[in-house]
Amino acid sequence: MKITFLGTGSMMPTKERSAFSILVSHENENILVDCGEGTQRQLRFIEFSPAKITKILITHWHGDHVLGLPGLIQTLAASNYQKTLEIYGPKGTKNFIKKIMGLFVMVMEEKLKIKIIEITKNGIFYENNLIKLESIRLQHTTSCLAYSITEANKRKINLDYLKKFGLVKHPLLGNLQKGSPIIYKGKKITPEKATFIKMGKKISIITDTKLCKECFNIAKNSDILICESTFMANLKNKAAEYMHLTTEQAALIAKKSNCKKLILTHISQRYKESNSKEMENQAKKIFKDSCVARDLLIINTN
Numbered sequence: 001m002k003i004t005f006l007g008t009g010s011m012m013p014t015k016e017r018s019a020f021s022i023l024v025s026h027e028n029e030n031i032l033v034d035c036g037e038g039t040q041r042q043l044r045f046i047e048f049s050p051a052k053i054t055k056i057l058i059t060h061w062h063g064d065h066v067l068g069l070p071g072l073i074q075t076l077a078a079s080n081y082q083k084t085l086e087i088y089g090p091k092g093t094k095n096f097i098k099k100i101m102g103l104f105v106m107v108m109e110e111k112l113k114i115k116i117i118e119i120t121k122n123g124i125f126y127e128n129n130l131i132k133l134e135s136i137r138l139q140h141t142t143s144c145l146a147y148s149i150t151e152a153n154k155r156k157i158n159l160d161y162l163k164k165f166g167l168v169k170h171p172l173l174g175n176l177q178k179g180s181p182i183i184y185k186g187k188k189i190t191p192e193k194a195t196f197i198k199m200g201k202k203i204s205i206i207t208d209t210k211l212c213k214e215c216f217n218i219a220k221n222s223d224i225l226i227c228e229s230t231f232m233a234n235l236k237n238k239a240a241e242y243m244h245l246t247t248e249q250a251a252l253i254a255k256k257s258n259c260k261k262l263i264l265t266h267i268s269q270r271y272k273e274s275n276s277k278e279m280e281n282q283a284k285k286i287f288k289d290s291c292v293a294r295d296l297l298i299i300n301t302n
Helices: 039-045 069-078 093-103 159-165 173-177 213-219 233-241 247-256 273-284
Strands: 002-007 021-026 029-033 055-057 084-090 113-119 123-127 131-137 145-151 154-157 182-184 187-189 195-198 202-206 224-228 262-265 290-292 297-300
Touching: 002 039, 021 039, 021 145, 039 069, 069 093, 084 093, 084 131, 093 113, 131 213, 145 213, 154 173, 159 187, 202 213, 213 224, 213 247, 224 247, 233 247, 247 262, 247 273, 247 290, 262 273, 273 290
Parallel strands: 029 055, 055 084, 084 113, 202 224, 224 262, 262 290
Antiparallel strands: 002 021, 002 297, 021 029, 123 131, 131 145, 145 202, 154 195, 182 187
8 A cells, every 4th residue: 555645734734734635545446535725736746636536535524624625526527537436424424515515616516426425333334355444433523533444465375385386377376366276287286385365454544533542443453553643742731622632642552552653644733844853752752663744755555
């Protein structure tokens, strides 16, 4: 999976940080998590066509997470978008989309097919043979969801083992990858010895919440935890007041949830890029593999 941080700011965009948005790409899926103001422009910078987006996951309906959505919808409609745009979000999402469509004079909106799915319970809400999407409701000032995106496990060929049989390239390898034994030159080869399972990577995204058990549940065993860090540790009380997290709280989630890497984002406008190192150091005291995201940062899970 490839993760692109389109916007890493919080309520107000700054010169250094656009409003919150993340693009996760895997195989034929391009999943946009939130669509803050300026998201389309950020997509231009990475030369990514909005028409490639397959799903949009809305965490919640505060403006800094969705103000870019009307423009994106209009662009897709004008671009002859051929797929059905899937939009997932918390309860009330259908009503919000209806209001958006009613507020603006959309170009060719009747040509855009949109499927809206409201997520009303915790757990898996989408799964195919490539990925699994899960959500959990957080504790914020409005209904807000955290998401995890997990690759399916893959059966890989053990080439070193198959060389013993003189088998390197052959259509029969496809059967082994499906988990079925094969007969080659009179010898039985089983998938247990001739293949191995590569575990799929898990990305979890937590934004806009106070510290709660749900954070630990969704983050459990993540290869990459992307977590809001709106405030530094000295503003813990302010974070609690506005139901947000601090650098130290994000690191605590990563540590207790057995995560491999923590990326901090959703940074308050009060902090400059020069503050990133201090934020990173605060997190590293609790969870070593921590870093602060910047706009247009690209991370690959492999």
